Amino acid sequence: MLTIYSDDHHLHHGKFELIDGQLTPCFEKPSRADMVLARAQKVNLGGVAAPREFGLEPILRVHDSGFVHFLKGAWAEWQAMGRDYDMLPFTWPNRRLRQTIPDCIDGKFGYYSFDAGVPITAGTWQAVSSSVNVALTGQAELAKGARGVFSLCRPPGHHAAADYMGGYCYFNNAAIAAQACLDQGAARVAILDVDYHHGNGTQDIFYDRADVLFTSIHGDPRFEYPFFLGYADEKGVGVGEGFNFNYPLAAGSDWSVWSLALAAACRQIAAYGPDVLIVSLGVDTFKEDPISQFKLDSPDYLRMGETIGKLGLQTLFVMEGGYAVEEIGINAINVLQGFDSVQ
Numbered sequence: 405m406l407t408i409y410s411d412d413h414h415l416h417h418g419k420f421e422l423i424d425g426q427l428t429p430c431f432e433k434p435s436r437a438d439m440v441l442a443r444a445q446k447v448n449l450g451g452v453a454a455p456r457e458f459g460l461e462p463i464l465r466v467h468d469s470g471f472v473h474f475l476k477g478a479w480a481e482w483q484a485m486g487r488d489y490d491m492l493p494f495t496w497p498n499r500r501l502r503q504t505i506p507d508c509i510d511g512k513f514g515y516y517s518f519d520a521g522v523p524i525t526a527g528t529w530q531a532v533s534s535s536v537n538v539a540l541t542g543q544a545e546l547a548k549g550a551r552g553v554f555s556l557c558r559p560p561g562h563h564a565a566a567d568y569m570g571g572y573c574y575f576n577n578a579a580i581a582a583q584a585c586l587d588q589g590a591a592r593v594a595i596l597d598v599d600y601h602h603g604n605g606t607q608d609i610f611y612d613r614a615d616v617l618f619t620s621i622h623g624d625p626r627f628e629y630p631f632f633l634g635y636a637d638e639k640g641v642g643v644g645e646g647f648n649f650n651y652p653l654a655a656g657s658d659w660s661v662w663s664l665a666l667a668a669a670c671r672q673i674a675a676y677g678p679d680v681l682i683v684s685l686g687v688d689t690f691k692e693d694p695i696s697q698f699k700l701d702s703p704d705y706l707r708m709g710e711t712i713g714k715l716g717l718q719t720l721f722v723m724e725g726g727y728a729v730e731e732i733g734i735n736a737i738n739v740l741q742g743f744d745s746v747q
């Protein structure tokens with residue numbers, strides 16, 4: 405399987421995030437993607453290709469222009485205030501506050517984000533732009549007939565919605581790739597989000613649409629981030645009703661439980677009959693993951709890939725989360741090797 409990868413992700417390395425009331429070094433760090441790339445090369449998964457440049461147009465097919473232009477100009481605006489350290493948001497327009505866009509950068513950042521997990525640094529714009537190009541280059545390979553492609557995206561994207569970032573995500577790489585499939589003539593695209601955390605951004609973007617089926621298996625939001633979306637009763641709205649399936653699972657869930665949700669999601673995907681499948685591939689479902697509560701083990705990721713491969717669909721794998729850095733490469737690449745093992 406071909407891997408699409410850009411070194412530009414190294415340009416994005418936030419210093420701190422707020423976890424359990426403490427400022428903690430960011431878990432979403434460059435070594436994550438380095439370990440996955442190293443494993444892909446070690447097992448000779450396939451070639452590694454640099455992304456092509458697609459510009460802002462495909463991003464603006466999914467994201468609000470005010471949001472995109474805020475992110476593009478944020479660091480320069482911050483620097484102009486004499487600040488050379490990471491930007492972090494700290495106040496958000498909650499219930500009954502004005503949904504207005506202030507002039508002050510702190511107000512704008514709060515308007516365009518939903519948590520403090522999105523540091524903006526000097527290299528963030530370049531890194532997130534390249535992460536989108538990695539996803540779009542993978543999508544282009546699929547359009548040329550590839551059975552499976554791996555877009556090794558960093559930063560991740562599935563928490564980002566049309567007009568807000570959060571949870572380490574800025575642009576929604578998987579959603580942008582899905583929209584590109586539709587813009588190139590696909591009638592239906594299925595997205596399977598296997599990251600430990602619910603892909604609230606991806607769900608939000610496609611919630612009122614029938615041309616994208618969203619399925620997600622994740623930690624129950626009653627106890628797990630992102631808390632405020634990802635419940636089983638969220639089925640879509642309007643013409644989108646019946647095209648959204650959430651499978652929240654209890655803390656401690658292992659393969660025996662997780663695989664039942666995967667089978668259910670795959671039944672929905674098969675019934676939908678998509679032209680293409682996009683997998684938001686997070687491997688923070690791993691039993692050793694430092695910020696997550698599932699109990700999958702490395703061999704389970706081979707089975708995950710085989711199960712996905714048996715759908716018989718052209719599939720774009722888009723990297724999302726996973727923080728057990730020593731094993732992140734083995735677990736992510738196991739999924740792809742499992743997929744490839746199915747003829």
Ligand SMILES: NCCCNCCCCCC(O)(O)C(F)(F)F
Nearest residue numbers: 560571572601629686695724725
């Ligand atoms: N007590 C733990 C608090 C963790 N708070 C933030 C979690 C963000 C998860 C990001 C991710 O793994 O879903 C992505 F794929 F987007 F990277």
Ligand SMILES: [Zn+2]
Nearest residue numbers: 599600601725
């Ligand atoms: Zn996650």
